[in-house]
Amino acid sequence: MDIAKGIMIVSWIFVIIWVPIIIFTNRKLHPKALFVCFFAEMWERFSYYGMRTLLILYMVKELFVDMSFADADAKSLGIYGSYTAMAYLFPVIGGVLADKVLGFRKAILFGGVMMMIGHFALALEGMYFHGNLNLFFLSLAFIIVGNGFFKPNISSFLGNFYGLNDSRKDGAYTIFYMGVNIGALLSIVTCGYVGERISWDYGFGLAGIGMLVGLLVFWLAGPKIFGKKGINPASLETFPEIDEKEDIKLLHATTEDRNKRLEEEANNFTKIDDPKLKKKQLITILAAIFFVPICSLFLNLSDLITIILVVLSIGILGYIIFDARNEEKPVQQKLWVVVVLFLFHAIFWALFEQAGGSITLFTARNVDRMVLGSELPASIFQFFNSFFIILLAPAFSWMWIKLRSKGKEPSTPMKFVLGLSQIAVGFGILVIGGKFFANEGLVPVIFIVLMYFFHTSGELSLSPVGLSMITKLSPKKMVGFIMGIWFLSISLGNKLGGLIGELTAVEGGSENPTVMETLNAYSSTYLTWGVMVVAIASGILLLMVPTLRKWMHGIH
Incomplete structure (x- = not known):
């Protein structure tokens, strides 16, 4: 029996049943725009994670197979x-350009097209130009640039359909985040199975098809559901603030009443017919395309990327603090909260994102993957993160609303403490499994499953509420920019994660280290960085929670 194929089939059946249930149970609470963005993001994440689940294994096993064990690991993890x-x-x-030039909808569609091209180019590299590093890096660059336009703007765009302090907002972003992970779940079990069991290029090609579906959902459903929102650059839109109670009433209203609301909204909309703006939009698109080959060159310059990210992060955070001096005190302090949580957010992602890098290699080498007589592909284990999110996201959404109604909901900074703490617990479980329960260097599969469970609950405590927090704490004129900065913290975390992953590469000795040597290298790195460093960081943040809550001025 092929367990991997069974997991793939069951996952598709589960999602086909589960998604309609989520939509049906939330249809009277949230606007339809949430579900369009949900589906578009779901298929975009199908493409991104479908490719990512194969990337590190493809590099180690195919692109750099002629290198020594340690060199192949280090180079692959550096590129990753x-x-x-x-x-x-x-x-x-991408967030700034949507705010000032393109508008949310054009930015999202353009970014999706770029990503689709990148995925299909990766498939071509595998089919006809195997081992061509120039095409490989160029394909990744298309995905990188496209993601820059798509990722921050669909998250920010969703916020336009809720009021500033709308009590439904955290729940909406949690449901939206579940869409991310439905796409990730399906892509990991599908592209992972196809890529490892059939052909790498077929796996990459399936990711491109997922992106195409996401584009079609957003493009075809958008005009009817979104109305006029997102057509102009965000800085030029002048829609009235949404009243939560009135908005919920409209969800129960007749079609005639809804159409009347859309007409009123249209009356407040001024279409910008400015030749200069159109010229700027064209230049922006052409410049992004021109930048793709330049971006591809940086992928092989790991140390330079690290320096750029550190300098850029310091510079942008310094700019926010300096520029906030011109704002009123409450606005200043809200931005200070963003700056502080930026740093802890980066630490979280540096360890969480080991999943697609060193943990995938650890799973391939040091986890007993035999289940019911069938060996699971290493890439498929990443699906546990998405699977647990799909199960737990509705519970977390309900829990936050219930706790808030009783006045007991943790503040956003406290949720960050909970997220970091659970990352440390997850790595602690993995280290215990390696130290005390490994059999001939292979850790029982239950330990990797438990690690993913705690990392997932930590992610749900921190990530979706972080997106919601940005739309609440940011001045309206710079929401896209601040959302982009929030993704910069994930960027910095990912690069730091790559550096931490490189520490697991076994140096010296034989070119092909023993299973025990690799297990010791992974266990040592995870104990130091995944448990000790993260535990210290969560303790420091816990001490800062009262001050950060005060700076948020009632935003929750």
């Missing part, structure tokens, strides 16, 4: 860290 870092770096620029 640079790729994921740049994928989250470019949203800083």
Whole structure:
């Protein structure tokens, strides 16, 4: 029996049943725009994670197979860290360009097209130009640049359909985040199985098809559901603030009442017919395309990327603090909260993103993957993160609303403490499994499953509420920019994660180290960075929670 194929089939059946249930149970609470963005992001993440689940294994087993064991690991993890870092770096620029030039909808569609081209180019590299590093890096660059336009803007765009302090907002972003992980789940079990069992290029090609579906969902459903929102650059839109109670009433209203609301909204919309703006939009698109080959060159310069990210992070955070001096005190302090949580957010992702890098290699080498007489592909284990999110996201969404109604919901900074703490617990479980329960260097599969469970609950405590927090704490004129900066913290975390992953590469001795040597290298690195460093960071943040809550001025 092929367990991997069974997991793939069951996952598709589960999602086909589960998604309609989520939509049906939330249809009277949230606007339809949430579900369009949900589906578009779901298929975009199908493409991103479908490719990512294969990337590190493809590099180690195919592209750099002629190198020594340690060199192949180090080079692959360095490239992986640079790729994921740049994928989250470019949203800083993409958010600004959507705010000032393109508008949310054009930015999202353009970014999706670029990503689709990158995925299909990766498939071509595997089919017809195997081992061509120039095409490999160029393909990744298309995905990086496209992600910069797509990722921050669909998250920010969703916030336009809720009021500033709308009590539904955290729940909406949790549901939206579940869409991310539905796409990730399906892509990991599908592209992972196809890539490892059939052909790498077929796996990459499936990721491109997922991106195409996401584009079609957003493009075809958007005009009817979104109305006029997102057509103009965000800085030029002048829609009235949404009233939560009135908005919920409209969800129960007749079609005639809804159409009347859309007409009123249209009356407040001024279409910008400015030749200069159109010229800027064209120049922006052409410049992004021109930048793709330049971006591809940086993928092989790991140390330079690290320096750029550190300098850029310091510079942008310094700019926010300096520029905030011109704002009123409450606005200043809200931005200070963003700056502080930026740093802890980066630490979280540096360890969490080991999943697609060193933990995938650890799973391939040091986890007993035999289940019911069938060996699971290493890439498929990443699906546990998405699977647990799909199960737990509705519970977390309900829990936050319930706790808030009783006045007991943890503040956003406290949720960050909970997220970091659970990362440390997850790595602690993995280290215990390696130290005390490994059999001939192979850790029982239950330990990797438990690690993913705690990392997932930590992610749900921190990540979706972080997205919601940005739309609440940011001045309206710079939401896209601040959202981009938030993704910069993920970028920095991913690059630091690549550097931490490189520490697991076994140096010296034989070119092909024993299973025990690799287990000791992984266990030592995870104990130091995944347990001790993260535990210290969560303790420091816990001490800062009262001050950060005060600076948020009632935003929750």
